């Protein structure tokens with residue numbers, strides 16, 4: 162609702178819809194009623210609009226967009242109503258003014274913001290555009306370049322920047338409401354015409370058309386298949402070409418296009434999924450609602466390689482004092498140098514720089530080779546080589562050295578958490594915290610509980626994720642956990658497609674066109690082919706421990722491709738060696754070009770193994786890679802490793818470059834339709850009966866059989882008997 166109150170000459174309208182004062186139908190109605198009351202009351206000379214609980218408004222109620230009777234065009238007319246008021250209207254912006262919230266403020270004649278407030282038009286991140294005349298008012302207020310930037314990226318800007326842009330008239334450090342009322346009293350009787358943004362011309366930019374062409378090219382480059390940024394651009398361009406009313410009509414048309422697009426639904430699903438996974442639960446009954454985290458006042462990171470460096474950087478940025486430990490002085494110095502470089506770069510991006518991060522202070526960041534310095538830390542993150550024996554040795558040592566309450570975390574990508582925990586005297590405090598590379602950049606933190614992990618340990622790891630500004634997703638323990646386990650069949654299919662006749666660049670292209678940031682072969686080259694090779698050797702799938710006489714393309718009766726092993730045997734580890742699935746300009750180079758050597762090698766390989774080369778179309782590439790990944794997702798859900806499809810989707814969007822506008826793999830499956838996914842898997846598994854990843858999971862079959870229920874109902878079809886729940 163919105164609460165109307167009349168004090169002296171200034172009427173106050175307070176938007177009220179906890180927790181973020183989203184603009185629901187009821188709030189809009191009350192806002193309209195309040196405006197009309199103020200207009201009709203001759204003793205009211207001005208109006209002030211603010212939000213309850215220190216937040217102006219987070220914009221339209223997003224849930225309303227999928228409601229049968231949509232929020233509709235109600236907000237735009239209300240913003241116009243505010244602007245056309247004959248009494249000055251002042252917005253008092255505290256906390257956030259986002260989306261429709263900011264559009265309401267743009268309708269006001271004056272805007273006062275608290276110095277800590279944030280403003281933005283983030284509709285683009287939900288697959289929409291500002292649909293309450295914001296694309297027409299904002300360029301008139303702050304100019305086309307700044308408005309385009311805000312509207313096409315959806316970024317939130319701090320009040321200080323808003324003041325510089327002219328988005329707000331005043332910022333205050335103390336009481337925003339009092340300051341807004343003061344301003345309202347001051348401007349009573351002043352002409353309002355110049356304050357009505359709809360009446361202002363759009364400020365000119367020299368050579369506007371050339372500027373717009375360049376801006377459009379940039380927007381298209383960055384959108385990678387997402388529709389909303391380009392339509393946001395079109396709406397702002399309309400402001401430069403047409404009068405206000407016509408621009409508003411165009412904005413509405415474009416809004417409708419987006420609203421009915423599958424992309425908006427996917428992005429809104431992703432918004433709520435990210436919030437839903439915070440409410441974690443385990444099959445044993447532990448949950449976010451009852452488990453309390455313990456404080457992390459001091460942490461430690463063991464191993465300063467690729468991952469450890471990023472993890473240290475993340476902890477420093479989160480202001481958590483820590484000890485960084487390496488195995489010897491040589492590696493310590495190498496690690497320290499790399500960490501310092503990362504921190505300096507991060508500091509440069511931050512306001513206040515190195516002083517804010519304070520990483521030169523040994524009380525906050527200490528480098529050592531001495532395990533004794535870990536005695537008083539509250540949490541340790543181990544990031545040494547992916548080797549079970551080494552990890553167990555470290556955890557055994559930690560359980561002897563660290564204080565009793567300390568949480569022991571492992572960054573393993575796939576190894577068994579229970580086995581690592583078995584080396585300690587406190588398995589309840591052992592947990593997987595799986596960061597993604599680069600660890601200071603990637604938002605995902607996969608949190609893996611073992612058989613004995615306590616609810617407190619899970620809650621503490623989740624709290625750590627929040628402190629590091631990451632998305633924590635709690636999952637159960639299995640080989641590869643959720644993310645990597647689903648990735649195995651996907652990568653496997655990509656390699657099988659090469660065996661059968663495709664090329665790395667063709668497979669990558671199809672998946673990049675789908676929206677992945679990077680295709681599977683470019684990804685392997687980036688991560689290093691040697692990482693998987695080492696793991697396959699440890700599993701006895703290749704290398705000296707492979708029993709003599711094992712067929713080249715079969716392991717344990719299933720199809721196996723030795724192609725990645727053969728590349729590694731030839732020293733082709735990817736970017737680091739200048740060649741892998743692609744050729745690079747030099748070792749460490751980043752520009753991938755198709756390598757004639759590899760194409761020749763593939764053709765010889767097919768000849769050697771009697772494989773008939775065939776043309777593989779884009780549909781088959783896409784379906785075999787994606788549907789095998791999705792199929793594994795259904796198996797994971799059935800085993801109770803994740804408590805819902807949202808978890809898998811949040812993991813894929815935030816850790817594996819899955820295009821957010823497709824909602825995540827499980828959401829994507831729901832849009833394709835489960836009977837179709839099933840039919841395709843059946844077709845491919847008939848053609849490749851020796852590939853278990855293509856055999857449809859029982860849970861997928863069940864969901865298809867019960868009539869393809871909506872995603873939010875899937876878990877209710879999981880019978881107690883078939884899951885570990």
Ligand SMILES: CCCCCCCCCCCCC[C@H](O)CC(=O)SCCNC(=O)CCNC(=O)[C@H](O)C(C)(C)COP(=O)(O)OP(=O)(O)OC[C@H]1O[C@@H](n2cnc3c(N)ncnc32)[C@H](O)[C@@H]1OP(=O)(O)O
Pocket residue numbers: 180181183184219220221222223224231232233234235236237257259260261262264283284287289290291292293295413416417433436437
């Ligand atoms: C029918 C024919 C009509 C034709 C005419 C066409 C014209 C139609 C015109 C329509 C009007 C358009 C209006 C406008 O342009 C569109 C919008 O405003 S879209 C919304 C834009 N706003 C946002 O994107 C902000 C989203 N929220 C956030 O970024 C964050 O929540 C926050 C506000 C920064 C706060 O962050 P945190 O403190 O971390 O808190 P949470 O994120 O956990 O949020 C707490 C809680 O609130 C829920 N929530 C947040 N924002 C909204 C929202 N806008 N609507 C609904 N719910 C919201 C969030 O989900 C959390 O709840 P939980 O999920 O945990 O239950």
Ligand SMILES: NC(=O)c1ccc[n+]([C@@H]2O[C@H](COP(=O)([O-])OP(=O)(O)OC[C@H]3O[C@@H](n4cnc5c(N)ncnc54)[C@H](O)[C@@H]3O)[C@@H](O)[C@H]2O)c1
Pocket residue numbers: 463464465466467468469486487488489492496543544545546547548551555572573574575595596597598688
């Ligand atoms: N690289 C990735 O993309 C990635 C992603 C997610 C998870 N992981 C996992 O993170 C862990 C680390 O991977 P990485 O890529 O950073 O490895 P890395 O080889 O780059 O670094 C490992 C570091 O551990 C150090 N180390 C080894 N033994 C040690 C000991 N006894 N004491 C202290 N330090 C020791 C090494 O000197 C080295 O610096 C692995 O478990 C890996 O599976 C890696």
